Amino acid sequence: MLRAALCVASATAFVHNAAPARTPVAREAKNVLFGDESRAQLVAGINAVADAVKVTLGPKGRNVVLERAYGSPEIVNDGVTIARDIELEDPAMNIGAKLIQEVAGKSDAKAGDGTTTTTLMTQELVNQGMKAVSSGSNPVALRRGITAATNVLIEKCTELAVPVKGNEEVLNIATIATSGNAFMGAVIAKAFEKVGDTGSTTLEESQTLNDEVEFTEGLTIDRGYVSPYFVNDQERQLCELMDPRILVTDQKIENVNDLIPLLEGMVKSKEKLVIIAEDVVGEALSALVVNKMRGVLDVCAMKAPGFGTRRKDLLQDIAIATGATYVAQEVGVSLETVTPEMLGTCERMVIGKEETTIVTDGKQDEAMTKRIEQIKIEAENTDSTFDKEKAEERVAALGGGIARIKVGAATETELKDKKLRYEDALNAVKSALKTGILPGGGSTLAYCLRFRDEVVNAIDDEDERRGADIVFNSLSAPVCQIAKNCGIEGQIVLSKCLEKGFGYGYNAATGEYGDLFEAGVVDSAQVTLSALENSASISGLVLTTEALIHEIPKEMSEMDKLAAMDQQAGMGGMEYM
Numbered sequence: 001m002l003r004a005a006l007c008v009a010s011a012t013a014f015v016h017n018a019a020p021a022r023t024p025v026a027r028e029a030k031n032v033l034f035g036d037e038s039r040a041q042l043v044a045g046i047n048a049v050a051d052a053v054k055v056t057l058g059p060k061g062r063n064v065v066l067e068r069a070y071g072s073p074e075i076v077n078d079g080v081t082i083a084r085d086i087e088l089e090d091p092a093m094n095i096g097a098k099l100i101q102e103v104a105g106k107s108d109a110k111a112g113d114g115t116t117t118t119t120l121m122t123q124e125l126v127n128q129g130m131k132a133v134s135s136g137s138n139p140v141a142l143r144r145g146i147t148a149a150t151n152v153l154i155e156k157c158t159e160l161a162v163p164v165k166g167n168e169e170v171l172n173i174a175t176i177a178t179s180g181n182a183f184m185g186a187v188i189a190k191a192f193e194k195v196g197d198t199g200s201t202t203l204e205e206s207q208t209l210n211d212e213v214e215f216t217e218g219l220t221i222d223r224g225y226v227s228p229y230f231v232n233d234q235e236r237q238l239c240e241l242m243d244p245r246i247l248v249t250d251q252k253i254e255n256v257n258d259l260i261p262l263l264e265g266m267v268k269s270k271e272k273l274v275i276i277a278e279d280v281v282g283e284a285l286s287a288l289v290v291n292k293m294r295g296v297l298d299v300c301a302m303k304a305p306g307f308g309t310r311r312k313d314l315l316q317d318i319a320i321a322t323g324a325t326y327v328a329q330e331v332g333v334s335l336e337t338v339t340p341e342m343l344g345t346c347e348r349m350v351i352g353k354e355e356t357t358i359v360t361d362g363k364q365d366e367a368m369t370k371r372i373e374q375i376k377i378e379a380e381n382t383d384s385t386f387d388k389e390k391a392e393e394r395v396a397a398l399g400g401g402i403a404r405i406k407v408g409a410a411t412e413t414e415l416k417d418k419k420l421r422y423e424d425a426l427n428a429v430k431s432a433l434k435t436g437i438l439p440g441g442g443s444t445l446a447y448c449l450r451f452r453d454e455v456v457n458a459i460d461d462e463d464e465r466r467g468a469d470i471v472f473n474s475l476s477a478p479v480c481q482i483a484k485n486c487g488i489e490g491q492i493v494l495s496k497c498l499e500k501g502f503g504y505g506y507n508a509a510t511g512e513y514g515d516l517f518e519a520g521v522v523d524s525a526q527v528t529l530s531a532l533e534n535s536a537s538i539s540g541l542v543l544t545t546e547a548l549i550h551e552i553p554k555e556m557s558e559m560d561k562l563a564a565m566d567q568q569a570g571m572g573g574m575e576y577m
Contacts, residue, residue: 033550038545042545053119056077058485060487077420083115096542103534103537145459157444204405221314224355230301238350240348244273245344246344248327251278253280266297273343274300275299276303322364345361368398431526437524445478447502456472
């Protein structure tokens with residue numbers, strides 16, 4: 001018995017000795033920075049991005065050239081685009097750069113403009129806050145003071161905001177958002193004048209050198225394609241179809257046999273097909289993708305908008321706008337019985353990842369008018385505020401049109417720059433219509449300096465008061481930077497702006513002082529609110545940072561680079577000999 005055990009043990013030992021040794025798992029080493037050193041690295045990264053971005057502020061702001069790995073370099077004047085393009089060599093500084101990129105991105109997402117102002121305000125708050133922390137102030141108390149002062153200023157600016165009254169103010173907002181380009185501002189104003197408050201405005205590339213506006217009837221849906229394999233415009237990640245046929249159903253499509261009769265008819269007629277359904281999954285989706293990839297059928301499947309009963313209402317709206325038969329069990333129509341005659345039509349459909357635009361062909365105008373009247377009656381008869389809001393959205397989708405701004409340029413570089421400016425201006429106008437307008441040129445923030453004593457004296461804690469004081473010290477930064485970009489001493493401009501009341505400031509485009517409302521130098525109120533809110537948020541976090549952890553960079557061999565590329569591509573890494 002003992003002998004047998006020894007034999008087994010010896011055999012086991014032999015097997016273990018014969019097997020190759022396992023390669024130990026590689027663990028990335030990390031560096032940890034503490035205290036002032038960690039904050040200093042963050043601030044260095046923030047300053048690197050802010051210094052590159054703030055030169056673009058104002059109508060006389062400069063451009064920044066961005067290198068591209070492929071194609072020609074980009075020359076841009078857009079703050080968030082510049083910020084996102086910066087990658088610093090030092091990993092600790094790069095974390096600071098990423099923080100300010102997030103700030104700029106949030107302002108861009110919320111207000112559509114004002115990313116440069118937000119970045120500049122963040123830089124001022126962080127640098128002044130760092131001096132306070134270095135001199136012994138409590139960073140947590142500083143953060144509370146910064147937050148308290150910012151909340152008061154947001155309330156003040158909200159009270160000062162003036163509603164947008166006419167198309168001339170839309171023109172002024174758009175002109176300012178395009179860095180003072182009056183022609184581009186006029187194009188946007190014309191687009192909004194045509195579609196009104198309920199319509200939609202989109203950007204397209206023109207085949208000519210000139211910018212122009214085309215207006216068409218259409219509606220927008222907040223849903224996109226179910227699979228990226230349906231994309232036919234890889235650069236914009238869109239599926240754009242001209243004169244497609246449209247199937248509208250509230251059913252979840254899983255079985256491809258339900259669609260075969262319809263798909264066979266579409267292949268024979270060689271027409272494009274869009275399927276709007278609750279969802280398309282399983283073998284039904286696989287069959288559609290395979291036919292799309294092989295070029296047998298030009299098709300795209302997308303999810304239906306909304307949820308519950310609201311989804312049914314929206315699907316019926318789409319069916320009426322396109323002239324389609326609403327396919328649902330409750331109306332006695334199943335997928336197996338669908339014929340090409342039951343499909344809707346439209347002039348064009350642009351299907352994105354999260355948004356779809358349907359440009360109608362005008363054949364269903366009378367039915368759409370009746371549907372709008374019906375929705376308005378439903379809204380009047382309901383007591384629910386939520387239902388009324390949703391009814392208004394449906395009326396806007398059906399009744400509004402689409403203004404397509406076609407952007408033209410002599411070169412690809414100029415075209416990209418113009419599209420960025422147009423995007424900023426469109427977003428700024430949309431946010432202004434919601435939140436109102438304030439005088440631009442940094443004058444609103446400068447005007448808020450008169451509330452310093454009121455806010456600071458209301459705070460008891462000394463370090464919190466210092467935090468509030470830091471906020472007010474940073475309010476003059478936008479005015480001073482705009483003046484600096486014009487070649488003028490910022491403090492002189494600031495002192496003259498403070499002499500008069502609300503709305504008085506420096507018009508950097510003309511070099512004159514006066515009422516900025518009358519001069520048309522206005523910003524969306526959301527731009528100012530986002531600049532205050534986002535800069536205070538990120539600066540408070542930076543000041544209360546006590547440790548910074550980052551990976552220690554190491555040079556990768558060629559084999560490591562290839563393995564990393566495989567892993568990113570989802571191949572799990574291959575062994576390279």
